Each structure stands twice: as C-alpha cells, then as structure tokens.
Amino acid sequence: MIESTLVRAALESGKLMKEFSTRDFAISNKEGVNNLVTEVDHASEKLIIGIIRESFPDHYILTEESGDLPKDSNVKWIIDPIDGTVNYANGIPLSCVSIGVEKDGDMIMGAVYNPFMDEFFFAEKGKGATLNNKTITVSRKSNVLESLLVTGFPYTYLEQENGPLDVFGRFIRAGVPVRRLGSAAIDLCWVACGRFDGFFEHHLNAWDSAAGFLIVEEAGGKVTDFIGNTYSPYQEKIIASNGHIHDELIQWIKNIK
Numbered sequence: 152m153i154e155s156t157l158v159r160a161a162l163e164s165g166k167l168m169k170e171f172s173t174r175d176f177a178i179s180n181k182e183g184v185n186n187l188v189t190e191v192d193h194a195s196e197k198l199i200i201g202i203i204r205e206s207f208p209d210h211y212i213l214t215e216e217s218g219d220l221p222k223d224s225n226v227k228w229i230i231d232p233i234d235g236t237v238n239y240a241n242g243i244p245l246s247c248v249s250i251g252v253e254k255d256g257d258m259i260m261g262a263v264y265n266p267f268m269d270e271f272f273f274a275e276k277g278k279g280a281t282l283n284n285k286t287i288t289v290s291r292k293s294n295v296l297e298s299l300l301v302t303g304f305p306y307t308y309l310e311q312e313n314g315p316l317d318v319f320g321r322f323i324r325a326g327v328p329v330r331r332l333g334s335a336a337i338d339l340c341w342v343a344c345g346r347f348d349g350f351f352e353h354h355l356n357a358w359d360s361a362a363g364f365l366i367v368e369e370a371g372g373k374v375t376d377f378i379g380n381t382y383s384p385y386q387e388k389i390i391a392s393n394g395h396i397h398d399e400l401i402q403w404i405k406n407i408k
Contacts, residue, residue, distance in 0.1 A: 152206060153226075154275065157250055157262050160202040164195040164248045165266035168233060172267075178240050187236045192216055195232035195248060203228055215358045227253040229361035229384065234263075235334030244268060249336035251361025251384070258384070261362030263336045272340040274362075274369035282344050289372040289393035290345040295322075295403055298348035298396055300329045301338045305354040315353045318404050339363025342391050343370035349392035349400050351377075357384040364391060373397045377404055 168191060177190040196216050203210060211227040212220040228250060233239050235246030244267030252260040263272040272287075274280040280287050292298045300322060304315050322329050330347070332338055336359060338350045343366045361384045364374045373394040374382040379401055382389060392400055 153252055153260060156203060156206045157252060157260055158273070160199045161248050161250055161262040161264040161271070163202065164199050164232060165264040165271075167191070167195055167198055168239065168246070168248065169266040172239065172242070187240050188216065189233070189236060189240055191239070192233045192236060196230060199230050199232060199248070199250065213357060215356065225255050229253060229357050231336060231358035234336040234359060235332070238333045243333070245332050245334055245337055247334060247336050249358065249362045251358075251365065253361070258361060258365045261365040263340050263362050263366065265337060270340075272343065272363075272366050274343075274366040276365065276369065278369070280343055280366045280369035282340075287344040287370050289343060289367070289370050290348050291395065292348040292393060293395045295349070295396050295399050296325065296327060298327065299346075300327060300349045300351070300400075301341065301347045302329055302331055302350065303333070303335055303338065303352045303355075304331070311353075313404075313406055317406075318351070318353075321403065321406065335359040336363045339367050339391055342372055342393070343367045345393070349390070349396055351390045351400070351404055352388070354387045355384075355389055356387075360384045360389055364389070367391045375401070377401065 171191040196214050209222050209224050211222045211224045214230040231249040233246055234249045239246040247263050247265040249263045251258055259276045261274050272282050335355055341347045342350050367374050374391045377388040
C-alpha cells in the first residue's frame, strides 16, 4: 500500500506541475538570491500530503516548504514538491517531484517524476531501480577523466576551502565535462540510468536526495559523503557514482590527485 500511495502522489503532483506550467503563477524568494518558491510548490506539497494522509494519517512527514510534520511513527515520508524550482519558474523542463519513504531510519522506497519528459524513476530497497517500469543500471566508465559528471551550487554561497567553485574548476581545468542541471533529484536519477557517471554537491537537504540516492544504489551505484562514509540524506555533502570511479572521484574532490 505504501508503493501505490507513493506512485499516486508522485504522478498526480507531476500532473499538477505540468498543468500549472502553462499559466501565470505567483513566485517569491526564500533565503539567498534566486532561491525561489512558487504557488505551485505549495499546491503540489498540499496534494502530496493529502494523498499520504488518506492512507497513512499517522505517518511522519518532512517536506521542503512545510518542514517537519511529526507523528509517533517509524515511517517518514520525505517530500520535495518541486525539485528544480528555478528551472520550473523559467519554463525549463528539468524539474520534478521527489518523494522518499524511510522506515526505522532506512530509506526503503523512492520515486522521482519529471512530467515534462514523462520520466518516472522508482526504487524499492533490495529490488532494483526502474525508469518507466524498465530496469536501469549505472554506467561502466572506469576513470574520472573519461567520465561525464554533474553538480550543483548552493544559493547562498559561502567561501570555504575546497568549496564548490574550487572543485568545479579542478575538473574543468583537467578537461572533465561537468554539467549543472539545477535539480539534484534528476542528477541522481541520471547517474542511476547511466547518463552521468558521477554527481557531487556540497550542500543538499534531505528532501533533495532522499529518493534519488536510493535509486542510484538500487541501480548498482554507490553513494557516500565526501570522505567515503555511508551516506545519510540528513548530512549536506554527497558523492554518487557508478561505483567504478567512486574512490578516484573522492580523491579529486579532496584534492589528493
């Protein structure tokens, strides 16, 4: 029943996103320059929460816009109603809804849906990952110099040693292609299906990665923090890869090479 509720919530909120995209909608700004939120974010979140509450009124919910909606439950739904809001607000079709389900502290299920490309990514722990119901696997690239990478940057940029621009510049100067799509959830899913070989970002929130990191792992990839520790969506830094380049990617990011 969790799976059917998850799928329904992702598909219906994605449909709402697409319908609203053809209209004028209100846009405001959160902390940081161009950290946008739209009325569609709020409408999508309300729809998702309503669908979850229909079947699971006692489940814990964590969402980007409403924050913690705690319940005494061992199941938590982690929701990003629109990941890639700046893209969405500007009519760029690289945005999605992302929903992860956590049980007893472990991510057990995740769905990411981009309605503009009609791509529905899904994973259940121990059962693999799919794109539109077809099994997906990560790429086979075996070294960073031959890889295609993707990253993102925080809206509030803090100068820090070995920060986002330093790491980005290191790859670019070495001739490694690095893309920035503007949606961490899509970045992770595109690693999972082999379009990208690796993804890294210095600052994410739980709702950005909860579904996507499970999809990568279930597609055969590897996800850690910046020093190779087991990944948790409740910490900021993430490296996701096909697994074959992972250790080398950590070295590049730590500036060991």
